[in-house]
Amino acid sequence: MMKGLRKLEPYLYVTPAVCIIASVLVFPLFYTFYMSFGEKILGKEVEKFGLQNYIAILTERRFVSSLGKSVLFTTVAVTAKLLIGLTLALILHRSFRGRNLFRAYFFLPWAIPWFTVAILFLWLFRLTGGINTMLGAIGMFPVFWLGPDLSLISGMIANVWKGFPFFMVSFLAGLQTIPKELYEAAQVDGANPIQQFLYITLPSLRNIILIVCTLSTIWTFGLFELLYILTGGGPGDSSKILPILVYETGISMYLYGKGAAMAVLTVPLILALVFLLVRLIRRTA
Amino acid sequence: MTKVGGLAIRVTILLLFSVFVAVPLYWAFTVSFTPLRDILYRRPLYPTPFTPEHYKDLFTGAWGGRLGGYTFLIPLKNSLIVAVGNTLLSVSIGILAGYSLALMNFKGKEIMSTFVLFAYVFPPFVIMIALRLLAAWWGLRNTLYGLILFQCVITVPYCTWMLRSYFLSFPKDIEEAAMVDGCTRFQALIRVVLPVSLPGIVAAATFAFTLSWQDYVLAFILLDADRLFTVPMALSSMVIGDLVQWGKIMAAALVSSIPPVIVYYTLQRYVISGLTGGAIKG
Numbered sequence: 001m002m003k004g005l006r007k008l009e010p011y012l013y014v015t016p017a018v019c020i021i022a023s024v025l026v027f028p029l030f031y032t033f034y035m036s037f038g039e040k041i042l043g044k045e046v047e048k049f050g051l052q053n054y055i056a057i058l059t060e061r062r063f064v065s066s067l068g069k070s071v072l073f074t075t076v077a078v079t080a081k082l083l084i085g086l087t088l089a090l091i092l093h094r095s096f097r098g099r100n101l102f103r104a105y106f107f108l109p110w111a112i113p114w115f116t117v118a119i120l121f122l123w124l125f126r127l128t129g130g131i132n133t134m135l136g137a138i139g140m141f142p143v144f145w146l147g148p149d150l151s152l153i154s155g156m157i158a159n160v161w162k163g164f165p166f167f168m169v170s171f172l173a174g175l176q177t178i179p180k181e182l183y184e185a186a187q188v189d190g191a192n193p194i195q196q197f198l199y200i201t202l203p204s205l206r207n208i209i210l211i212v213c214t215l216s217t218i219w220t221f222g223l224f225e226l227l228y229i230l231t232g233g234g235p236g237d238s239s240k241i242l243p244i245l246v247y248e249t250g251i252s253m254y255l256y257g258k259g260a261a262m263a264v265l266t267v268p269l270i271l272a273l274v275f276l277l278v279r280l281i282r283r284t285a
Numbered sequence: 286m287t288k289v290g291g292l293a294i295r296v297t298i299l300l301l302f303s304v305f306v307a308v309p310l311y312w313a314f315t316v317s318f319t320p321l322r323d324i325l326y327r328r329p330l331y332p333t334p335f336t337p338e339h340y341k342d343l344f345t346g347a348w349g350g351r352l353g354g355y356t357f358l359i360p361l362k363n364s365l366i367v368a369v370g371n372t373l374l375s376v377s378i379g380i381l382a383g384y385s386l387a388l389m390n391f392k393g394k395e396i397m398s399t400f401v402l403f404a405y406v407f408p409p410f411v412i413m414i415a416l417r418l419l420a421a422w423w424g425l426r427n428t429l430y431g432l433i434l435f436q437c438v439i440t441v442p443y444c445t446w447m448l449r450s451y452f453l454s455f456p457k458d459i460e461e462a463a464m465v466d467g468c469t470r471f472q473a474l475i476r477v478v479l480p481v482s483l484p485g486i487v488a489a490a491t492f493a494f495t496l497s498w499q500d501y502v503l504a505f506i507l508l509d510a511d512r513l514f515t516v517p518m519a520l521s522s523m524v525i526g527d528l529v530q531w532g533k534i535m536a537a538a539l540v541s542s543i544p545p546v547i548v549y550y551t552l553q554r555y556v557i558s559g560l561t562g563g564a565i566k567g
Contacts, residue, residue: 009470013385014397016378017445021404024438028415035415088302091295102299104550109306111549113499115517116538120309122524123316123531130312133328161309169557211561215406222408225501229521243410250414251506263411270411274403281402281561 029267036261042254053261062237063245063262070242073152074220077159078213084160085167086209090201092168093175103172110165118229121158125230151231151239158226163219167212174208175201207284214277218270242266317535324531339532343540357537359512360519363429364541367504367515368497370433371440376490378437379444384474386445387452388460398449405442409502412438417506427510435503440493447492450558451485452478488555495545516541 036053038046057063092103109117124130125145132142145154182200191199202209224243227233233240233248240248242262250259316324317339318332343357385391386398409416416435425431455478463473479486501517508514514522520541523534549556 006470007391010385010389010391010394013381013389017382017401017441018397020378020434020437020441021401024416024435025404025407025412028412028419031415031419032412040418084302087298091298102303106302106306107549107553108310108546111546112542113517113545115499115501115520116542117309119520119524119534119538120313123535124309124312128325128328130308130316133330136328137330161305166557169553170561173557215561218406218408222410224410225505225517225521229524243408243413246410247413251417256414256418259414263414266411270408274406277406278399278402 032260032263035257036264038257040256053257056258057261066240066242066245069152069240070221073156073241074217077156077220078216080160081163081167081216082213084164086171088168089171089175093172106168107165109162114225117158117162118226122230125154146231148235148238155227155230155239158230159220163216170208170212171205174205178204207280211280214273214280218273313535313539316531317539319532321530321532339536342533343536360514360516363513364498364515367429367432368494371436371497372490372493374433375437375440375444375493378441379448379489382445383448384452387449401442401445405446409438413506420507427508427513429513432504432507435507436497436500440496443496444489444493447489448485451482488552491548491552495548498544
């Protein structure tokens with residue numbers, strides 16, 4: 001009796017966590033899947049099962065173009081964050097006076113919540129907002145930052161502003177773990193700084209770079225509030241990334257099944273990224 | 286020559302990004318300290334005439350927009366209730382699960398750990414529609430306890446994973462010694478493991494608090510009534526409309542960023558290792 005209880009004990013400890021995650025994540029996920037195959041009207045059960053939602057989505061241009069925007073947004077933003085983070089980490093890894101001050105200062109955007117970031121940039125990018133006021137002060141014409149041509153790019157800029165410090169700080173932590181002797185030996189062998197970077201720094205940081213990029217890709221892809229507050233997905237559909245389209249279709253327009261089907265179609269992509277991340281973290285930690 | 290050139294490039298890059306980081310914050314300060322009329326019509330580059338009225342308005346005056354009639358204290362109070370409630374709930378759950386996943390042996394432990402990590406990174410927009418419907422069925426729409434529960438989708442996996450990493454470094458023999466002395470497993474956890482792990486628990490709690498404080502999506506799905514809006518909702522609800530009260534919004538946006546900023550700076554080390562699942566030691 002006692003022994004049986006002992007064996008059960010670990011499960012008892014994880015039960016609350018499992019129950020919570022099951023009820024607010026796993027069950028909703030399955031329900032989304034279930035809804036995506038039918039039509040649901042407010043106050044009624046799901047009915048008329050079939051593939052109609054999927055067919056509708058895949059034949060309309062809207063979903064595909066929105067997915068394309070999400071992929072573009074994520075790719076450009078993550079790449080920019082990676083390059084900026086790596087450059088700043090390499091510069092701030094060298095010792096010079098005021099280095100810690102710079103590190104602390106560049107960390108600041110990361111500490112500011114997304115909703116604040118969105119509002120800060122909403123002011124900056126307005127037609128009579130911060131950037132255009134500054135441009136005007138030096139005699140330049142205002143730019144329509146939140147117009148159909150630039151809205152997605154403006155969103156990327158805001159995303160990079162908040163996101164790059166995470167890359168920088170992670171890389172700085174990684175750079176610290178590379179033994180100095182490696183560089184000394186390379187110098188003795190006559191390797192120039194570029195070779196040292198390519199053959200020592202980059203391979204040593206490989207895992208960290210992969211983890212940080214995968215994590216940031218998942219976050220950036222799933223980010224709803226930045227563009228929702230900044231542009232609302234518009235003007236038109238110009239910055240309608242997938243999370244906003246799912247919200248609009250499934251919640252604003254009450255097309256539950258169709259919105260659910262859109263969400264379901266992104267699940268394989270997200271799962272692939274998550275499994276990649278899990279493997280990377282397992283290998284490193 | 287190349288040395289001087291390298292230095293020049295490095296200095297230029299640092300200055301460039303210093304400006305990049307400064308511009309949005311500089312403008313937020315400027316707007317929050319300038320009267321609305323001047324912001325809209327004169328468009329000054331720095332706060333003239335300087336006025337702290339927007340900050341005073343936040344706590345005394347009416348908070349315009351859809352929230353007409355309320356002060357900013359209402360959303361602050363709502364956010365505080367939700368964040369504290371959610372922190373208590375998710376840390377208690379996270380301690381139990383993290384302890385079990387780190388220091389106990391059982392079948393399915395690996396799968397369970399992976400499952401928690403999966404939950405931690407899963408983007409909530411995918412289940413947005415289902416959560417909206419379920420909230421209505423479960424009677425959680427427009428309730429703060431509903432939001433406390435829903436935010437657990439973010440904070441429970443986070444706390445569990447972070448505390449698991451923390452407990453993993455706990456010396457096993459101390460715990461075993463306690464059990465030899467006649468402690469049960471649960472007593473060992475409460476009396477031996479917890480006191481020693483207090484820094485990690487405090488870090489997890491503070492971080493859960495900020496995650497909840499910053500949450501927009503779940504509040505957005507769950508809350509429609511202005512009276513119940515948390516800070517992020519109250520702020521963004523003011524943006525919609527013809528006359529946006531920029532000074533007030535900026536003041537509110539800056540004030541509500543203070544708690545996360547303090548937490549991120551004091552717990553910088555934990556933030557990075559926590560977010561990357563312990564793979565990167567900050």
